[in-house]
Amino acid sequence: MRNHFPLPAPPLARCLGAAGLCLVLLAGCGKEKAPRQVSGGEPAQGQRLMAQYQCTACHAIPEVPGAVGNAGPPLDQFGRRSYIAGGIPNTPDNLTRWLDNPQALKPGSAMPDLGVSPEEARHMAAYLLTLR
């Protein structure tokens, strides 16, 4: 059947321009910062350790089984958070030190020193920073 009302074909240049703009916009969407890396930290191991130390007694962590405590802040999207304990910059190093001994970084914090080893702290920090 003949088309009685053909639409004018858009010029090739305009077409390419629009496609390019779309690509740039899409690329912008994915341009989120990748999770900060913790050297020597294994997120999967960190997740297991979170369950082992029963962090859920105080913190709600969606992927870690256990109780759903409310004494500390929930840790979902912890990797996006700017500060640890409301003031310490959330860098891999600070987070590792915090998990190792919270009292050393912020005396009087309600978070106890659980006897987490520096190596375990690295794994746990690696896991926490993947929560975005």
Next chain:
Amino acid sequence: MTTPLQSALHPAGPDAALIAQLSWILFGGAAIIFVAVMALLALSLRPNKRPIATRWWIAGAGIAFPVVVLTALLVWSTWRSAELTPQTSRGAMSIGVTAKMWWWEVRYHDPASGREVVSANEIRIPTGRPVYVGLTSTDVIHSLWIPALNGKMDTVPGRVNGLTLHADKPGIYRGQCAEYCGAQHARMALYVVAMAPDEFARWLAREAQPAQAPSSALVERGRAAFLEQRCQSCHMIRGLAGAEHARLGPDLTHVGGRTHIAAGTLRNHRGTLAGWIADPQAIKPGARMPAATDIDGATLQALAAYLEQLK
């Protein structure tokens, strides 16, 4: 393969072994009958087969077969059940367990002093001998079930039911309230720790001692906080002046020596102790313990440290 913590199919004592054997016989028998019925069904669907008279089916498969099978099962299970350890305190060590919403009070008899030693949420028993557990309740009906050691026994307010625990080898066996008893029924668990007899005797002698005096400034601060926060209104700590009477909540004299807190809900360390004190209602909504409202972080740490070292 590691043994499951709570499994009736991995018995750790003679009574549980007998119950497991009965269970396997039932599973096996049911499986054989199921396969036979399915085979008959398949046969009946074949075309051009001469049907068997209905009355033979009723007389054979409907009457004779169940009568023979069920009678045999009844005789055999009655005979085997008679071999279960009798539920009596005679010749056995006695322990008292009182179920409460939603935890367990456990009382031992100290042979040295003749006094009662009160603990909670953990039953310690010596291996190789029957231990009679006198069970009661102060509120609603609960039921104690430690699948690896024996069957269930209800705890009924106003009466004492008996349950014999007999562990062959040392180990930790999880038990659970097996009768719905309210909001936190699911978090009303306990652990049975079976120990070699001499080890058990040492443990009991230690458990009978009053709480030890604080050994550091932090622990001393925690002890003061315990009294300041009026924890002694519900919890007893033997050896702590002013905190030797209350029995509303679990006895905390040796709480640091237990494997779990909050009736099997959390493993016991200073982190979970602090989290529990700060907000038990988040972890076990409806539990009788109120959340701490005016306790600063450092004091919470001290209190958790104090409880942790009460071993």
